[in-house]
Amino acid sequence: MIWLMIFSMAAIVFISRHLLLEPKLPLRLSKGTQTFLSYSAPAVLTAIFAPIVFVQEGTLDLSLENSYLICAVVATVLALVTRNTLLTTVLSMGLFFVIH
Amino acid sequence: MTTDKPIEPDVYPAHPTKAKAFLKGTIAMMPLTIAVVPWGILAGSFAIEVGLTPIESQAMSAIIFAGAAQLVALGMVKAGIGLWSILITTLLITSRHLLYAMAMRSQISPLPLKWRLTLGFLLTDELFAIANQGKLHKFDPWYALGGGLSFYIGWNIATLLGIVAGNAIENLGELGLDFAIAATFIALVVPTVKKPSILVCVLVSLSLAVVCAAFEIQAGLLIAAIAGMTAGVLYAKITKEDERKILNPLANSQTETDAHSERKADATTQPEGKI
Structure with missing residues (x-):
């Protein structure tokens, strides 16, 4: 059962990554589509991290008790000020493990 | 993988050597490779906690290679949810890769099949972030391979650490390792x-x-x-x-x-x- 899950998940993930790289797929990207796609990374990544930060145990948590939220704000400020990915992740994660 | 694969030398003149481009990609990816370590530890230890064997736990990272999908699937296994629901959820989570592939299509689809398969397999959020620099920068497959492959190795080593730690330490899940996901993605999104x-x-x-x-x-x-x-x-x-x-x-x-x-x-x- 676990192996079946692993291989079928792997197939789904690989197909989703590879399918549109295939030149035989007769797909042309219009200017509009390309513009739309330029927003994909910020939109998708935000949709993944936002619930981790704002939702604790199934409910919205905007309190100062929410160490995820505090450290996420710190990470955002660090990213803006330093523009350094490594510094941002390491410092905000360090702070998180101290206060969590 | 195919680091020694021969390729027409006059096709990608942007970098003097393939090794240099490969190294450049590895270095560009390094912050994200380091940042993914806590997340990989989480994936490995959580798999053990759910009841997978060490081999199965490692295989998830080695074969599926999709952090968010792996963690969500493990949560569903733990909750006793059936395979079909897990696969439909995987499809939802992974569908963003369709968008990434479409965005990278003009750069990767002219490459030979081996390159397409390899870069397709390695196409994560992180690789997309470092490799998809728009039309101003020339796309170099060796750069992408360096970034993607080093990230794959980092992810799997971290998973192994998690498997070892998961066997040794109780309540690893309460450390809040999932904040690593948030920190990484914030660091990726803000500059965009x-x-x-x-x-x-x-x-x-x-x-x-x-x-x-x-x-x-x-x-x-x-x-x-x-x-x-x-x-x-x-x-x-x-x-x-x-x-x-x-x-x-x-x-x-x-x-x-x-x-x-x-x-x-x-x-x-x-x-x-x-x-």
Whole structure:
């Protein structure tokens, strides 16, 4: 059962990554589509991290008790000020493990 | 993988040697490879906690190679949810890769099959972030391979650490290793916010993702992401963001400064300003 899950998940993930790289797929990207796609990374990544930060145990948590939220704000400020990915992740994660 | 694969030397003249480009990609990816370590530890230890064998736990990272999908699937196994539901959820989570592949299509699809298969397998959020630099930068497959492969190795070593730790340490899940996901993605998203329309896109996606999560809507990720993208495009159209740029090159840097300060203002008011 676990192996079946692993291989079928792997197939789904690989197909989703590879399918549109295939030149035989007769797909042309219009200017509009390309513009739309330029927003994909910020939109998708935000949709993944936002619930981790704002939702604790199934409910919205905007309190100062929410160490995820505090450290996420710190990470955002660090990213803006330093523009350094490594510094941002390491410092905000360090702070998180101290206060969590 | 295929680091020694022969390739027409005159096709990619942007870098003097393949090894140099490979190394450059590895170095560009390094911050993200380091940042993924806690997340990989989480994936390995959680798999053990759910009851997978060490081999199965490692195989998830080695064969599937998709952090978010792996963690969600493990949560569903733990909850006793059936295979079909797990696969449909995987499809939802991984569907963003369709968008990445489409964005990278013009650069990767002319390459030989081996390259397409390899880069396709390695196409993660992180690789997309470092390799998809737009039309200004020439795409180098060796650069992408260096980034993708080093990230794959880092992810699997971290998973192994998690498997070992998961066997040895109790309650590893309470450490909050999932914050690593948030920290990484924030560090990836913030630099992409270069104009107001992207800020709009991020805020819409963020709000909807949070609302969907609070109401336990399974397709929240897709709903939020597509709504965010649509909002960004519409905002750019209504404000004629791109036309301004073409008419006046100076407006471009002005717009960037605007986005920068807006984002900063947002960060400081984040707790109240969001929902």
